[in-house]
Amino acid sequence: xxxxxxxxxxxxxxxxxxxxxxxxxxxxxxxxxxxxxxxxxxxxxxxxxxxxxxxxxxxxxxxxxxxxxxxxxxxxxxxxxxxxxxxxxxxxxxxxxxxxxxxxxxxxxxxxxxxxxxxxxxxxxxxxxxxxxxxxxxxxxxxxxxxxxxxxxxxxxxxxxxxxxxxxxxxxxxxxxxxxxxxxxxxxxxxxxxxxxxxxxxxxxxxxxxxxxxxxxxxxxxxxxxxxxxxxxxxxxxxxxxxxxxxxxxxxxxxxxxxxxxxxxxxxxxxxxxxxxxxxxxxxxxxxxxxxxxxxxxxxxxxxxxxxxxxxxxxxxxxxxxxxxxxxxxxxxxxxxxxxxxxxxxxxxxxxxxxxxxxxxxxxxxxxxxxxxxxxxxxxxxxxxxxxxxxxxxxxxxxxxxxxxxxxxxxxxxxxxxxxxxxxxxxxxxxxxxxxxxxxxxxxxxxxxxxxxxxxxxxxxxxxxxxxxxxxxxxxxxxxxxxxxxxxxxxxxxxxxxxxxxxxxxxxxxxxxxxxxxxxxxxxxxxxxxxxxxxxxxxxxxxxxxxxxxxxx
Numbered sequence: 075x076x077x078x079x080x081x082x083x084x085x086x087x088x089x090x091x092x093x094x095x096x097x098x099x100x101x102x103x104x105x106x107x108x109x110x111x112x113x114x115x116x117x118x119x120x121x122x123x124x125x126x127x128x129x130x131x132x133x134x135x136x137x138x139x140x141x142x143x144x145x146x147x148x149x150x151x152x153x154x155x156x157x158x159x160x161x162x163x164x165x166x167x168x169x170x171x172x173x174x175x176x177x178x179x180x181x182x183x184x185x186x187x188x189x190x191x192x193x194x195x196x197x198x199x200x201x202x203x204x205x206x207x208x209x210x211x212x213x214x215x216x217x218x219x220x221x222x223x224x225x226x227x228x229x230x231x232x233x234x235x236x237x238x239x240x241x242x243x244x245x246x247x248x249x250x251x252x253x254x255x256x257x258x259x260x261x262x263x264x265x266x267x268x269x270x271x272x273x274x275x276x277x278x279x280x281x282x283x284x285x286x287x288x289x290x291x292x293x294x295x296x297x298x299x300x301x302x303x304x305x306x307x308x309x310x311x312x313x314x315x316x317x318x319x320x321x322x323x324x325x326x327x328x329x330x331x332x333x334x335x336x337x338x339x340x341x342x343x344x345x346x347x348x349x350x351x352x353x354x355x356x357x358x359x360x361x362x363x364x365x366x367x368x369x370x371x372x373x374x375x376x377x378x379x380x381x382x383x384x385x386x387x388x389x390x391x392x393x394x395x396x397x398x399x400x401x402x403x404x405x406x407x408x409x410x411x412x413x414x415x416x417x418x419x420x421x422x423x424x425x426x427x428x429x430x431x432x433x434x435x436x437x438x439x440x441x442x443x444x445x446x447x448x449x450x451x452x453x454x455x456x457x458x459x460x461x462x463x464x465x466x467x468x469x470x471x472x473x474x475x476x477x478x479x480x481x482x483x484x485x486x487x488x489x490x491x492x493x494x495x496x497x498x499x500x501x502x503x504x505x506x507x508x509x510x511x512x513x514x515x516x517x518x519x520x521x522x523x524x525x526x527x528x529x530x531x532x533x534x535x536x537x538x539x540x541x542x543x544x545x546x547x548x549x550x551x552x553x554x555x556x557x558x559x560x561x562x563x564x565x566x567x568x569x570x571x572x573x574x575x576x577x578x579x580x581x582x583x584x585x586x587x588x589x590x591x592x593x594x595x596x597x598x599x600x601x602x603x604x605x606x607x608x609x610x611x612x613x614x615x616x617x618x619x620x621x622x623x624x625x626x627x
């Protein structure tokens with residue numbers, strides 16, 4: 075290892091971790107005109123074809139950065155875009171239950187974007203190209219080994235993973251987006267709170283020709299439940315490669331401890347055995363490409379910030395990978411923090427702005443951790459109801475299969491249809507959000523009721539010309555005051571108040587009764603992330619106070 079190094083780089087924002095969340099943060103920062111430097115341990119990005127399930131809200135964020143079409147095209151190359159979710163005993167065997175007929179069933183009225191699957195190796199280059207084109211930089215082959223901060227900034231010690239050579243990098247702020255085993259979180263001595271480990275699971279990446287069983291069937295996810303394993307397949311478009319996630323092995327009723335430890339044996343022979351057992355083809359030729367061991371946990375970090383250092387993604391919330399809540403939560407973290415860092419660095423963000431990141435995103439992280447646990451317990455219910463009788467072509471077998479399907483339809487939807495967790499979260503108790511009387515709408519995991527209650531995401535609506543409200547508002551304008559339904563309320567005082575702070579504000583008139591009916595008010599003040607900061611039918615008597623609150627003063 076080399077000796078102490080002199081500080082050789084100085085950027086506004088350093089990012090530890092150049093994976094999906096770190097690159098997203100770099101892209102969103104660049105969108106706001108803030109350069110960053112991401113330090114990434116891997117050279118060339120993620121190699122295993124991990125497939126991530128992206129929610130509508132995340133695609134809206136990608137849309138705002140101008141990459142939605144490219145991400146969607148990459149998804150089309152890799153996967154069937156609108157596949158169903160089903161349960162089978164094996165891929166070559168019997169279908170036990172239908173869960174949802176399409177990944178995007180019923181979403182058109184809720185968002186201008188549609189859910190999709192895309193692999194990390196497919197997505198990360200898109201994020202990186204977009205970020206670098208706007209001024210971000212990525213330092214490959216280095217990992218964070220030390221952090222020091224003072225009143226003016228942060229010094230990150232980065233070490234070459236091959237040579238041990240160290241470099242000292244300086245930034246005004248540091249974002250730790252370095253995953254579940256975050257070195258930054260450890261260096262800050264920030265603990266997790268939660269329920270610990272549910273299971274030791276594995277994901278097996280493999281090549282095998284499963285075209286005869288799956289090709290042309292328009293399937294997104296196939297859950298497998300049999301006497302050997304409980305898990306699910308996600309196959310590439312040609313059905314010749316993909317992955318099998320294994321959550322349980324054997325019979326959980328007989329030996330729950332052993333059943334929850336799928337990672338106990340990850341020899342190549344065992345991995346091939348599991349793929350064949352899930353496929354239902356004892357002599358299936360299988361090539362193992364890799365295996366990832368992971369713990370199904372539901373924990374949230376006690377703090378999301380320490381001084382000038384912030385944490386995001388798996389570094390602060392360990393979510394059971396059910397329903398895609400982990401990756402999507404991380405992108406939401408990146409969006410929230412990026413505009414607040416930009417506002418602070420550009421000089422118009424108040425002293426409450428950066429502290430609001432932890433206030434807002436920790437509650438979302440905790441909620442999504444709870445949602446993932448809720449979904450996992452539901453999945454355990456239907457998996458536990460499996461009996462070999464279900465496979466039999468007898469009246470008793472048919473009856474058992476119907477009973478199993480009815481149970482799975484209810485319980486698996488807790489994971490597959492968490493639309494409330496996707497779109498219905500709102501920021502409660504934030505210093506940037508106007509407070510109204512009462513508790514506000516209940517936040518449910520599975521149900522979404524569009525609302526403009528302050529703190530909520532602005533509900534989607536299609537305008538008369540066929541455009542989406544989000545697109546009409548546009549991106550990169552800072553704050554937006556919507557004037558709806560032809561109201562002629564003067565906004566001059568609020569515009570002067572924002573100008574005095576030097577915070578960007580646009581006033582946008584949206585004519586017609588329909589949008590006014592959707593949103594319920596004449597005036598809506600929106601933040602840069604399109605969350606509602608305030609609503610009313612007339613401006614408050616002290617518009618200066620509203621502008622100050624929204625910008626963190």
